[in-house]
Amino acid sequence: MKSFPYSELEKFVLAMIGAGVTSGYAMRKLMLRRPGSRWSAESGSIYRTLRRLQDQDLITLLGKAGNPNRARSEYQLTILGTQVVQHWLTSPPEQTELGHLADSMRTRGYFLELLEPEARINVVATWMIQSDAYLKELRKSIQEEPMDTELRNMVVQNLLFLATARHEWLVRLHEFVRSQYKGVPDQKFPPVTE
Numbered sequence: 001m002k003s004f005p006y007s008e009l010e011k012f013v014l015a016m017i018g019a020g021v022t023s024g025y026a027m028r029k030l031m032l033r034r035p036g037s038r039w040s041a042e043s044g045s046i047y048r049t050l051r052r053l054q055d056q057d058l059i060t061l062l063g064k065a066g067n068p069n070r071a072r073s074e075y076q077l078t079i080l081g082t083q084v085v086q087h088w089l090t091s092p093p094e095q096t097e098l099g100h101l102a103d104s105m106r107t108r109g110y111f112l113e114l115l116e117p118e119a120r121i122n123v124v125a126t127w128m129i130q131s132d133a134y135l136k137e138l139r140k141s142i143q144e145e146p147m148d149t150e151l152r153n154m155v156v157q158n159l160l161f162l163a164t165a166r167h168e169w170l171v172r173l174h175e176f177v178r179s180q181y182k183g184v185p186d187q188k189f190p191p192v193t194e
Contacts, residue, residue: 117181
C-alpha cells in the first residue's frame with residue numbers, strides 16, 4: 001500500500017473538504033464550533049494548509065463563492081486527495097497516537113511538586129472547579145446543539161467520557177495532595193457531576 005506521509009491536520013482538512021466543508025472560512029467556523037477540537041482555527045494555519053494541499057495535488061480550486069469583494073475560495077478533493085482520506089479513515093492509528101491525549105492539567109501535574117504543599121492543594125482545587133464547570137457546559141452544549149448526524153453525536157460522547165474521566169482523576173489527585181499536607185482546613189469540592 002502506498003504510504004501517505006501527511007500530517008494529521010492535513011488529513012483533517014482533506015476530510016472536511018470530502019465532507020462538503022469546502023472553504024477555509026467554513027473550516028474555521030466548524031473548528032471553532034466543534035467541541036474538543038485540538039486544531040488551531042487560526043485563518044493563517046488553515047490557508048497555509050490549503051495551499052500545501054493544493055501544491056501536493058490533493059485538492060483543486062473549485063471556484064469562488066460569495067461577495068465579489070470578499071469571495072471565498074472553494075476546493076474539492078482530487079483522486080489522490082480522496083485516496084489519502086480513505087487511507088486515513090481505514091488505517092488503524094499508530095500505537096504512539098493512542099497516547100496523544102493532550103491535557104494541560106496532566107502536563108502541569110508532572111511539576112506540582114515544585115509548589116509548596118498548600119499551593120498544590122489550591123491549584124488542584126481550582127482545576128476541579130474549572131473541570132466541573134467545563135463538564136456542565138459540555139453537557140449543555142451537547143443537549144442544545146447536537147451534531148448533524150447520530151454518528152457524530154457518538155463521536156462527541158468520547159469527549160464527554162474523557163472530560164468525566166479527567167474530573168474523576170482530579171478528585172483523586174486532590175485527595176492525594178491533601179493527604180500529603182494536613183495544614184489546610186477540610187473543604188468539600190464538587191464530585192463528578194451528573
